[in-house]
Amino acid sequence: MNGRADRNDAREGAMAAFSLSAAAIALAVIAACIIAGAYIMPPSSLKTGDTGDTMAGIRNSSVTLPAPRTSGTIPVEQALAARRSVREYADSPLDIAGLSQLLWAAQGITGTGGLRTAPSAGALYPLEIYAVCGNVTGLSPGVYRYIPDSHALEPVIGRDVRDDLYLAALQQAPVRDAPAVIVIAADYDRTTCKYGERGIRYVHMEAGHASENIYLQAYALRLGTVTIGAFDDNGVRSVLGLPQNQTPLYLMPVGKAGTRYVRA
Ligand SMILES: Cc1cc2nc3c(=O)[nH]c(=O)nc-3n(C[C@H](O)[C@H](O)[C@H](O)COP(=O)(O)O)c2cc1C
Secondary structure (H helix, E strand, O other): OHHHHHHHHHHHHHHHHHHHHHHHHHHHHHHHHHHHHHHHOOOOOOOOOOOOOOOHHHHHOOEEOOOOOOOOOOOHHHHHHHOOOOOOEOOOOEEHHHHHHHHHHHHOEEEHHHEEOOOOHHHOOOEEEEEEEOOEEOEOOEEEEEEHHHOEEEEEEOOOOHHHHHHHOOOOHHHHHOOEEEEEEEOOHHHHHHHOOHHHHHHHHHHHHHHHHHHHHHHHOOOEEOOEOOOOHHHHHHHHOOOOOOEEEEEEEEEOEOOOOOOO
Protein backbone atom coordinates (compact mmCIF):
# COMPACT_ATOMS: atom_id res chain seq x y z
CA MET A 1 0.00 0.00 0.00
CA ASN A 2 2.70 2.37 1.03
CA GLY A 3 4.71 1.65 -2.09
CA ARG A 4 1.71 2.43 -4.35
CA ALA A 5 0.91 5.60 -2.37
CA ASP A 6 4.52 6.72 -2.81
CA ARG A 7 4.32 6.07 -6.54
CA ASN A 8 1.02 8.02 -6.75
CA ASP A 9 2.54 10.92 -4.79
CA ALA A 10 5.54 10.89 -7.09
CA ARG A 11 3.30 10.80 -10.23
CA GLU A 12 1.10 13.64 -8.91
CA GLY A 13 4.22 15.63 -8.00
CA ALA A 14 5.59 15.10 -11.48
CA MET A 15 2.23 16.08 -13.05
CA ALA A 16 2.09 19.22 -10.92
CA ALA A 17 5.67 20.10 -11.84
CA PHE A 18 4.87 19.44 -15.54
CA SER A 19 1.72 21.64 -15.36
CA LEU A 20 3.71 24.40 -13.71
CA SER A 21 6.49 24.28 -16.28
CA ALA A 22 3.93 24.05 -19.14
CA ALA A 23 2.18 27.13 -17.75
CA ALA A 24 5.52 28.90 -17.42
CA ILE A 25 6.44 28.03 -21.02
CA ALA A 26 3.01 29.18 -22.25
CA LEU A 27 3.39 32.46 -20.36
CA ALA A 28 6.90 32.91 -21.75
CA VAL A 29 5.65 32.27 -25.31
CA ILE A 30 2.77 34.76 -24.88
CA ALA A 31 5.16 37.38 -23.46
CA ALA A 32 7.61 36.80 -26.31
CA CYS A 33 4.79 37.22 -28.84
CA ILE A 34 3.66 40.47 -27.22
CA ILE A 35 7.21 41.88 -27.15
CA ALA A 36 7.93 40.75 -30.72
CA GLY A 37 4.56 42.11 -31.82
CA ALA A 38 5.44 45.54 -30.52
CA TYR A 39 8.35 45.62 -32.96
CA ILE A 40 6.84 43.69 -35.82
CA MET A 41 3.35 45.16 -35.98
CA PRO A 42 3.01 48.50 -37.80
CA PRO A 43 2.03 51.58 -35.79
CA SER A 44 -1.75 52.01 -35.78
CA SER A 45 -1.39 55.13 -37.94
CA LEU A 46 -0.16 53.01 -40.84
CA LYS A 47 -2.58 51.33 -43.13
CA THR A 48 0.02 48.98 -44.54
CA GLY A 49 2.62 46.57 -43.26
CA ASP A 50 5.26 49.30 -43.23
CA THR A 51 7.67 49.53 -40.31
CA GLY A 52 8.50 53.12 -41.10
CA ASP A 53 11.19 52.62 -43.73
CA THR A 54 11.22 52.27 -47.47
CA MET A 55 9.92 48.75 -48.08
CA ALA A 56 9.11 46.95 -51.27
CA GLY A 57 6.50 44.94 -49.35
CA ILE A 58 4.15 47.85 -48.69
CA ARG A 59 4.01 48.83 -52.35
CA ASN A 60 1.33 46.20 -52.95
CA SER A 61 -1.32 48.01 -50.93
CA SER A 62 -2.11 51.08 -53.00
CA VAL A 63 -4.64 53.67 -51.85
CA THR A 64 -7.43 54.49 -54.30
CA LEU A 65 -8.03 58.24 -54.43
CA PRO A 66 -11.45 59.90 -54.68
CA ALA A 67 -12.40 60.46 -58.33
CA PRO A 68 -11.28 63.88 -59.62
CA ARG A 69 -13.83 66.52 -60.59
CA THR A 70 -13.76 68.02 -64.07
CA SER A 71 -15.87 71.08 -63.27
CA GLY A 72 -15.69 73.82 -60.68
CA THR A 73 -16.95 77.25 -59.75
CA ILE A 74 -13.83 79.34 -60.38
CA PRO A 75 -13.11 80.23 -64.03
CA VAL A 76 -9.57 79.57 -65.23
CA GLU A 77 -9.21 83.31 -66.03
CA GLN A 78 -9.88 84.15 -62.39
CA ALA A 79 -7.34 81.60 -61.18
CA LEU A 80 -4.74 82.97 -63.63
CA ALA A 81 -5.41 86.55 -62.52
CA ALA A 82 -5.36 85.86 -58.79
CA ARG A 83 -2.86 83.01 -58.31
CA ARG A 84 -0.02 83.91 -55.90
CA SER A 85 2.66 81.91 -54.15
CA VAL A 86 1.53 81.13 -50.61
CA ARG A 87 4.19 80.34 -48.01
CA GLU A 88 2.15 80.30 -44.79
CA TYR A 89 -0.52 77.76 -44.01
CA ALA A 90 -3.33 77.39 -41.53
CA ASP A 91 -2.81 74.73 -38.90
CA SER A 92 -5.53 72.55 -40.40
CA PRO A 93 -5.52 69.32 -42.38
CA LEU A 94 -5.73 68.92 -46.12
CA ASP A 95 -8.50 66.52 -47.07
CA ILE A 96 -7.80 63.56 -49.32
CA ALA A 97 -10.24 64.83 -51.97
CA GLY A 98 -8.21 68.05 -52.27
CA LEU A 99 -4.96 66.12 -52.54
CA SER A 100 -6.54 63.83 -55.12
CA GLN A 101 -7.62 66.83 -57.22
CA LEU A 102 -4.14 68.43 -57.06
CA LEU A 103 -2.41 65.21 -58.12
CA TRP A 104 -4.87 64.80 -60.97
CA ALA A 105 -4.20 68.40 -62.05
CA ALA A 106 -0.47 67.63 -62.12
CA GLN A 107 -0.50 64.40 -64.13
CA GLY A 108 -3.99 62.88 -64.20
CA ILE A 109 -5.13 60.80 -67.14
CA THR A 110 -7.59 62.69 -69.35
CA GLY A 111 -7.47 61.04 -72.75
CA THR A 112 -7.37 57.73 -74.52
CA GLY A 113 -3.93 56.18 -74.72
CA GLY A 114 -3.00 57.65 -71.35
CA LEU A 115 -2.87 61.32 -72.36
CA ARG A 116 -2.65 63.59 -69.32
CA THR A 117 -3.63 67.01 -67.97
CA ALA A 118 -0.19 68.44 -68.82
CA PRO A 119 1.43 68.21 -72.27
CA SER A 120 4.47 65.96 -72.71
CA ALA A 121 7.04 65.83 -75.51
CA GLY A 122 6.28 62.70 -77.53
CA ALA A 123 3.75 61.75 -74.83
CA LEU A 124 6.63 60.05 -73.04
CA TYR A 125 5.68 61.32 -69.57
CA PRO A 126 9.00 61.55 -67.73
CA LEU A 127 7.49 63.04 -64.56
CA GLU A 128 6.85 61.12 -61.33
CA ILE A 129 4.69 62.82 -58.71
CA TYR A 130 5.02 62.10 -55.00
CA ALA A 131 2.84 63.22 -52.10
CA VAL A 132 4.60 63.80 -48.78
CA CYS A 133 1.72 63.64 -46.31
CA GLY A 134 1.83 64.82 -42.72
CA ASN A 135 -1.70 66.01 -41.97
CA VAL A 136 -4.04 64.72 -44.65
CA THR A 137 -7.51 63.59 -43.58
CA GLY A 138 -8.09 60.01 -44.67
CA LEU A 139 -4.42 59.20 -45.29
CA SER A 140 -1.72 57.93 -42.92
CA PRO A 141 1.39 60.14 -42.70
CA GLY A 142 4.05 59.07 -45.19
CA VAL A 143 5.42 59.36 -48.69
CA TYR A 144 3.30 58.12 -51.57
CA ARG A 145 3.89 57.82 -55.32
CA TYR A 146 1.03 58.94 -57.55
CA ILE A 147 -0.05 56.34 -60.10
CA PRO A 148 -1.88 58.20 -62.90
CA ASP A 149 -3.26 55.07 -64.61
CA SER A 150 -5.32 54.01 -61.60
CA HIS A 151 -5.51 57.45 -59.92
CA ALA A 152 -4.10 55.85 -56.80
CA LEU A 153 -1.24 56.27 -54.35
CA GLU A 154 1.47 53.71 -53.83
CA PRO A 155 2.94 53.88 -50.30
CA VAL A 156 6.71 54.39 -50.31
CA ILE A 157 7.59 55.40 -46.73
CA GLY A 158 5.25 54.94 -43.76
CA ARG A 159 6.12 57.95 -41.60
CA ASP A 160 5.98 61.74 -41.66
CA VAL A 161 9.24 62.96 -43.28
CA ARG A 162 8.40 66.69 -43.51
CA ASP A 163 11.03 67.72 -40.94
CA ASP A 164 13.73 65.86 -42.89
CA LEU A 165 12.47 67.29 -46.17
CA TYR A 166 12.56 70.80 -44.63
CA LEU A 167 16.27 70.32 -43.83
CA ALA A 168 16.97 69.08 -47.36
CA ALA A 169 15.05 72.10 -48.69
CA LEU A 170 17.46 74.56 -47.06
CA GLN A 171 15.11 75.00 -44.12
CA GLN A 172 12.34 76.63 -46.12
CA ALA A 173 9.46 76.79 -43.63
CA PRO A 174 6.60 75.98 -46.05
CA VAL A 175 8.01 72.46 -46.48
CA ARG A 176 7.80 71.83 -42.73
CA ASP A 177 4.53 73.66 -42.09
CA ALA A 178 2.20 72.61 -44.92
CA PRO A 179 0.00 69.56 -44.28
CA ALA A 180 1.37 68.01 -47.49
CA VAL A 181 4.10 68.59 -50.04
CA ILE A 182 3.72 67.51 -53.65
CA VAL A 183 7.05 66.60 -55.24
CA ILE A 184 7.66 66.65 -58.97
CA ALA A 185 10.52 64.37 -59.95
CA ALA A 186 11.69 63.23 -63.37
CA ASP A 187 13.28 60.29 -65.11
CA TYR A 188 15.19 62.06 -67.91
CA ASP A 189 15.91 58.85 -69.82
CA ARG A 190 12.28 58.46 -70.80
CA THR A 191 12.59 61.63 -72.91
CA THR A 192 16.29 61.79 -73.82
CA CYS A 193 16.14 58.28 -75.28
CA LYS A 194 14.08 59.83 -78.08
CA TYR A 195 15.22 63.46 -78.18
CA GLY A 196 18.82 63.22 -76.95
CA GLU A 197 20.21 66.25 -75.05
CA ARG A 198 17.26 68.36 -76.14
CA GLY A 199 15.04 66.09 -74.08
CA ILE A 200 16.51 67.62 -70.91
CA ARG A 201 14.89 70.97 -71.64
CA TYR A 202 11.64 69.23 -72.53
CA VAL A 203 11.59 67.55 -69.11
CA HIS A 204 12.10 70.90 -67.36
CA MET A 205 9.33 72.49 -69.43
CA GLU A 206 7.01 69.66 -68.43
CA ALA A 207 7.76 70.17 -64.75
CA GLY A 208 6.71 73.80 -65.28
CA HIS A 209 3.43 72.72 -66.87
CA ALA A 210 2.62 70.37 -63.99
CA SER A 211 3.58 72.99 -61.42
CA GLU A 212 1.35 75.66 -62.95
CA ASN A 213 -1.53 73.18 -63.12
CA ILE A 214 -1.10 72.62 -59.37
CA TYR A 215 -1.04 76.39 -58.74
CA LEU A 216 -4.27 76.95 -60.66
CA GLN A 217 -6.02 73.93 -59.17
CA ALA A 218 -4.94 74.97 -55.68
CA TYR A 219 -6.41 78.42 -56.21
CA ALA A 220 -9.68 76.91 -57.46
CA LEU A 221 -9.82 74.72 -54.32
CA ARG A 222 -9.13 77.75 -52.10
CA LEU A 223 -5.78 76.29 -51.16
CA GLY A 224 -2.33 77.83 -51.28
CA THR A 225 0.95 76.54 -52.69
CA VAL A 226 4.42 77.69 -53.69
CA THR A 227 6.79 76.07 -56.12
CA ILE A 228 10.21 75.47 -54.56
CA GLY A 229 13.30 74.82 -56.63
CA ALA A 230 16.02 75.55 -54.06
CA PHE A 231 16.98 72.32 -52.29
CA ASP A 232 19.71 69.72 -52.05
CA ASP A 233 18.96 67.14 -54.76
CA ASN A 234 20.61 64.18 -53.05
CA GLY A 235 19.15 65.18 -49.69
CA VAL A 236 15.61 65.21 -51.11
CA ARG A 237 16.26 61.99 -53.03
CA SER A 238 17.43 60.29 -49.86
CA VAL A 239 14.57 61.58 -47.65
CA LEU A 240 11.96 60.42 -50.16
CA GLY A 241 13.68 57.14 -51.04
CA LEU A 242 13.70 58.07 -54.73
CA PRO A 243 15.38 55.66 -57.13
CA GLN A 244 18.74 56.94 -58.51
CA ASN A 245 17.24 57.46 -61.98
CA GLN A 246 14.74 60.03 -60.63
CA THR A 247 15.70 63.65 -60.02
CA PRO A 248 13.55 65.88 -57.82
CA LEU A 249 12.72 69.12 -59.66
CA TYR A 250 10.09 70.90 -57.61
CA LEU A 251 8.64 70.75 -54.10
CA MET A 252 5.13 72.19 -53.74
CA PRO A 253 3.82 72.53 -50.19
CA VAL A 254 0.01 72.73 -50.21
CA GLY A 255 -2.58 73.67 -47.61
CA LYS A 256 -5.14 76.23 -46.57
CA ALA A 257 -3.51 79.66 -46.57
CA GLY A 258 -2.62 81.25 -43.24
CA THR A 259 -4.49 84.27 -41.95
CA ARG A 260 -1.81 86.71 -43.18
CA TYR A 261 -2.54 85.77 -46.80
CA VAL A 262 -5.23 87.94 -48.40
CA ARG A 263 -6.86 86.08 -51.24
CA ALA A 264 -7.56 88.14 -54.36
C1 LIG B 1 11.98 77.83 -60.98
C2 LIG B 1 11.40 78.46 -59.74
C3 LIG B 1 11.99 78.20 -58.51
C4 LIG B 1 11.45 78.75 -57.34
N1 LIG B 1 12.01 78.42 -56.14
C5 LIG B 1 11.48 78.92 -55.00
C6 LIG B 1 12.03 78.58 -53.74
O1 LIG B 1 12.97 77.80 -53.63
N2 LIG B 1 11.45 79.10 -52.63
C7 LIG B 1 10.37 79.95 -52.70
O2 LIG B 1 9.89 80.40 -51.65
N3 LIG B 1 9.84 80.30 -53.89
C8 LIG B 1 10.35 79.81 -55.04
N4 LIG B 1 9.78 80.12 -56.26
C9 LIG B 1 8.56 80.97 -56.29
C10 LIG B 1 8.90 82.39 -56.72
O3 LIG B 1 9.61 83.04 -55.68
C11 LIG B 1 7.59 83.15 -57.01
O4 LIG B 1 6.93 82.53 -58.08
C12 LIG B 1 7.86 84.61 -57.34
O5 LIG B 1 8.25 85.31 -56.18
C13 LIG B 1 6.64 85.30 -57.96
O6 LIG B 1 5.57 85.28 -57.04
P1 LIG B 1 4.15 84.63 -57.41
O7 LIG B 1 4.37 83.18 -57.67
O8 LIG B 1 3.28 84.90 -56.23
O9 LIG B 1 3.63 85.31 -58.65
C14 LIG B 1 10.31 79.60 -57.41
C15 LIG B 1 9.72 79.83 -58.66
C16 LIG B 1 10.23 79.27 -59.80
C17 LIG B 1 9.54 79.52 -61.12
